[in-house]
Amino acid sequence: MSTKNLIIAFGGVSPEHEVSVLSAIQAISSMENSQYNLVPLYISKSGKWFTGNQLLELETYKDLSLLEENALQCAFVKDDIGRTHLKQQNSSGLFSKPKSYPVYAVVCAFHGSGGENGAFQGICDFFNVPYTGSDVLASSLGMDKVKAKQVCVANDIPVTDSLDFYESNWETDQETIIKEAEILGYPLIVKPCSLGSSIGVAKATSKDELINAVEMAFRYDAHLLIEEAVHPLMEINCSVLGTAQECRASVCEKPLGTTETLSFKDKYQSGEGADKGMASADRVIPADISSELTEEIRELAIRTFKTFGASGVARLDFLVNAETEQVYFNEINTIPGSFSFYLWDKSDISFKQLIDELIEIAIQNHQQKNGRVQSYETNLLNEKAVKGIKGLKGIKN
Ligand SMILES: Nc1ncnc2c1ncn2[C@@H]1O[C@H](COP(=O)(O)OP(=O)(O)O)[C@@H](O)[C@H]1O
Ligand SMILES: [Mg+2]
Structure with missing residues (x-):
């Protein structure tokens, strides 16, 4: 068996949980005869990390509570030489030891908050493992519709006119927000700032519909966007x-x-x-x-x-x-x-070539990051350096 462990990470605390499972299983099927040992990392709707071969099969996801009972919990851990492993936290049988897989690369197959927004990418950075797709910054910008628009406006990328506000603004200034929105003109589109899959998105053609749409969208996000409809x-x-x-x-x-x-x-x-x-x-x-x-x-x-x-x-x-x-x-x-x-x-x-290329890019990005100076040998906390910092006990100035 290949020792290149390719971690397929998916699921997650997101309204698009099931869509992510589908994307992951599709990627897994396309990679079945690849050079990699495929290791699933499934994050449940409650945020627990699981692994185990049965998680490579779509069948397993038909009963999510049964899955949680049978699958093995896992976590990223560092070994003695600083390599990151995906490690089972308990074993599958009485006489077997929990398995541990040194990570070659991670294929991120999350959709929506939690896994697509940079949070999981940050964990990969922290554990210094290569991962497919965008880095923390691009992922989080992509997830935030308001920030994404601001970046576009600053770079001459055409976007629809819009306004954004928080729930607290709506509570205090509803009429002003409605007035500003009406300057854009009906029909208007109301959307949560950082969700996906059209959840909470609605069209409004009148003031009443606008209020309903805003109140419905606040069930999903505290930051909303109202934009002119195309x-x-x-x-x-x-x-x-x-x-x-x-x-x-x-x-x-x-x-x-x-x-x-x-x-x-x-x-x-x-x-x-x-x-x-x-x-x-x-x-x-x-x-x-x-x-x-x-x-x-x-x-x-x-x-x-x-x-x-x-x-x-x-x-x-x-x-x-x-x-x-x-x-x-x-x-x-x-x-x-x-x-x-x-x-x-x-x-x-x-599909296989696409995933292969994503892995190549992930390795290349990782190498570029690791080729730079990231820390310094000098210990800034040695006695000489710390001398002169006021407010530290036990060090004589
Ligand atoms: N400004 C707009 N004008 C007309 N339709 C829109 C507008 N914005 C979004 N929509 C419609 O709503 C759908 C969901 O909006 P979108 O911004 O893509 O949110 P999501 O991230 O949930 O996919 C779009 O696919 C499109 O059909
Ligand atoms: Mg969309």
Whole structure:
């Protein structure tokens, strides 16, 4: 068996938990005959870390409480020589020892808060292990719709006009917020600042609807965004693969919703193919738009990926006014559903090749980080250096 342990990390405390399980299982299936020993790291909805071979099978996730009873808890630990292992915290049998896997690289397959927002990436940085996708900064920027917009505005990337506010502002200044929103003009789109999969997103065409939409969105997030609606709307997505220094764009896709605003149901629960994840949603690939518009969007996707300092594979979603063809950046998904493989296989890159490239980039990013000076041999806490710092007991000045 290969000693290169590839940790597939997924699940997590996120409304997109199940979607993440699907993306991970798809990646696992594509890597079955690879050079790696695949080790699952499944984070449950309650935030516990589990591993064990049964977690490589989709079947296991049909009963999540049974899963928690049978799977083995695990954690990252450092060994004597400073290498990071994924270590089981208990063993599978009476006579076996808990297994421990030195980490070669981590494939991050989370979607939404917790795993896509930089928090898990921070844990990987802390344990100094290579991981696929964007770093902490790009991941968290991508997850925060308000900050993402500010970055775009500062870099001439077109976005819709909007305003943002917190729950405490709404409690004290509701009328002012409504007035400002009405200057943008109905219809308006209300959305939580840092969720995904259309959860809490609603369209409002009147003051009453606006108030309802805001109150509904506050169930998910304390920070909201109200933006002008693009109408008539055409959504076009494009995936970008590589690093902020060197990357390329996939073909474009046009997702089709049953209503104009794509809902969670449209995206993941429509039709028989729900277990196929994002690949099953209705879409036109390549998008049936002009070659000029295609190129404009692909170039904008690359420029935005670079601006965010993203890495690995991302999917950039654009809102297009179907009449004027004005393009607005909507969001960057730094871990796109199904890793956007269905956009890359149109460019003759198989799912396995895509994951292989993500791992290569992860190793390259890790080597670059580790090639820099990160700490100094001098101990700044030795007696001589500490002398002169006031307020420290036991050191004579
Ligand atoms: N400004 C807008 N105008 C029109 N429709 C929008 C606008 N913003 C979002 N939508 C619709 O709502 C959906 C979800 O919004 P989005 O910002 O992508 O949130 P999420 O991160 O939850 O996917 C989009 O796919 C689109 O259909
Ligand atoms: Mg979206």
